[in-house]
Amino acid sequence: MKKNKFIIGSGILMMAIGLAACGKTNSATETSNNGTTKPINWMETADLSTLDPSKVSDAVTSNTISNIQQGLLVSGNNGKVNYGIAKSYDISKDGKTYTFHLRDAKWSNGEDVTADDFVYGIQRTVDPKTTSQSSYDMDHIQNYDEVQKGIKPATDLGVYAPDKHTVVFKLSSPQPYFKYLVTGTDFFPQKKSYVESKGDKFGTSSDNDIYDGPFTMTGWTGTNDTWNLVKNKYYWNAKNTKIDKVKVSAEKDTNTAFNEYQSGQLDEMMLSSKEQVKHFKNSPEYHQRTNSGVYFIEMNEKRVPAFRNANIRKAMSMIINRSQFTKDVMGDGSVPARGIAAQGISYNNGKDFTDASYVKDAATYNKDKAIQYWKKGMKEIGKKSITIDLLYDDTTLGKSVNEFLQNVAFSQLPGLKVTTSTIPMKNRMARQHSGDFDITVAGWETNYPDPISYLQLMTSDSSSNYGKWSNKEYDKLVKAASTTDANNKEKRWDDMVKAEKILMNEQGIIPFYQRSQPQVLKTNIKNVGYSATGAMWYLGDAYVEK
Template identity: 40%
Template sequence: TVDPKTASQYAYLFEGIKNATDIQNGKKKPETLGIKAVGKYKLVVTLDRRIPYFNNLMAFGSFFPQNEKAVKKYGSKYGTASKYMVYNGPYIMSGWSGSNLSWKLKKNPYYWDKKNVKLDAVNYSVQKTPSTAYNLYQSNKLDAVALDAEQSKQLKSVNGYALYPRGTTFYIQFNQAKNKYLQNANIRKALSMAINRESLTKVLGGSNTVAHTFTPAKLTTVNGKDYTSLISKSDEAYTYYNKKEAQKYLKQGMKELGVSKLSFKLLSDDTDGAKKSTEAMQSNIQETLPQVSITTQNLPFKTRLARTNALNFDMVVSAWGADFNDPISFLDLLTSTNAQNGGKWSNKEYDKLIAASKTTGSDSERWSNLSKAEGILLKDVGISPLYSSTSAWIVRPEIKGLVNLRDHWDFKYAHVN
């Protein structure tokens, strides 16, 4: 992952492990990375500095072990189908071709803790429509199904209905590298304050909640309180709909730029929810700010991502889900050189605070650094948070022990009563 030849967008997560940054920058060889196996059962990781969230990092996919023999044996086919993988967890995947619509998880007879694994198998199937999935649930052919926004409204009082926070924030990135109008902070403030997030979440339906911070609520607890409570409320002001203030900032920004009209393209995905979202924001902005024209562009996910990476956009609706339960999983993205910083917003004080949060030995200082940095991001409208998403499911009540962590299911302790 850290070898620059791989060009991994997640290489930055290894920063703090000995030599990782130098390897990424081509100054040292990959084999000098401070990770080595000692004997059969011990892995030794050497750090350049304290990483307070190190234990959480180890639960993220980029740090999972890989079987070297299997990787070499399968080559480019590795990971493309169930037969081209090896398994060290409670289950083995069976019958997945990479594109088929049904497969199984079978109990792993070699798993170290197999005595505590209750289920012999878990059957997966992909349904093309939510209504089909729910019909199969009602006829006892499925035990758990994801619900769309409409179903979530209708079924919230039904036994088995469950909400799972996804740890995901949807937000607008402004192209500050190529669009001189969006380089103006007053224009960004006006656009952000012209969006009514309350009505946006109603349009989207389901269980989405308004976001006033980049880091989603309920992700991290600090001394018994939600991390987001540490961020100054005054710094969140531009994430609230305010017609009068939006018009004021637009007037200031246009005066500074010497223009009387502005037009922007708002890019997003081509899903039903994304189309509803961009239409609602287009309507919000144009009604609140008549001098601004918004054109919506809804494209397939891969195309949207490619355009974002190529800086071929004005404003883009992006989403980020937590890789682990720490604000740094979000705030790292907006540092000046991070590959995920699609709008190229840059702030020296922000970069300094994020860097300091990674080196301080004091937990209280670290939380202070992170919350101050997030305050700077929100106050400058480096991005504009929109909403956080939650998954709605209906799960057969007799199934116990299921764990859902940010849309990832853990079946180890699942059993049927």
């Protein structure tokens, strides 16, 4: 993977992975002898990283947690927000106070879900001791900065519970997209007594967690690649949860997934190649899913001195033929990225943000101009050659990405030698967070339809700014859009457009592609929730048609 959201860590959105071939003989199209529906066999792209809501930083894990836990509000289809544990909420006229009213709900251990559980979970996310990668989602809550800096305790954060069924947020400034933020995992409730009883083991396996969502989880040890979602009898809306069990597994071989879907061992699959898309294109099982996931390349300016040179960065962006990549390598409907923000998620007066902020040279292939920039930059740094290592995931698509960048794109720059490292997504993300890379592919899937979700990634103090690019004017504009100009729609929009142009003109990151996700789903599986922003899949309302 923000949503933030999700560091779509690169392999995160690549729902190209299937279930293990051995031992699966039942499909959701079958029923057992007693007439109950067989489990749905669902495919994911990567292993889970944690079940701790405060520490989720990838979309695969977020998708899973959003089906076993539930927050105040829930991401719905087409960018809508539905009620979750909250049955209603109020917003003050100045936009700085949100009051959520909770329904009666229980944890999977039978204990009540209370307003204090939400307060504790949010305080724990912001507490610097937790080292959450997404605590900045809460940066508008009063006293956030002081808590993050250790000046004030987490209990001083501007969220409190006046009674068992009421959660109140006090914001330091208006935040137009706050309702979308509270759908995120980092806003989910956490039972203090349970978390403290588990200590460091909390969220490290399915046996070390409790659940308040439509499903509970079984079978995840913390390191294996299979797990089950099982109907939660304590869920407040359990009577409308139609699915008893979902068997989920992560597999890195897309051909295995394809064969298993064809043979009925999988009931759902995200297609990962143009050949697979072509095979299913005219099938009633085929769905083209829009996505907010944008992939981009970060250059580690702290580790590789050459990347501090703007001409070097511009050359490396301009030498990438994104159209060639999305057509010949992806072939799944993905499109070239126009910047760091996704197309089709935010508009002002009918104009898409990516059109308003577009810097053509920063995202367009031009070999001759790229080589000119490269030679100029190499002269400025006094080098004739440099060697860098490209870090990415060890998925099928990840390997194809590395091969394209290494052998098709970067090989055109004289004196540039590129080696590649392909490792599991979880390990890749850990290395990105620690700055242990030269150049890497990363990405972002937002929880909410607003450009600020992407722009805040590249501020100087962002934990997701892996490459350490920095610009004071950029920081100033992003801050203004989030604070002083938050209630001024036009000015806020202008702030964000200017910030994006600064990032692109300086080539702080290299835009790569925006993911589109072709999916096949057995036609008897109905009402699967899908959201281009926030958690991708919601199975709480799904059912199998007999």
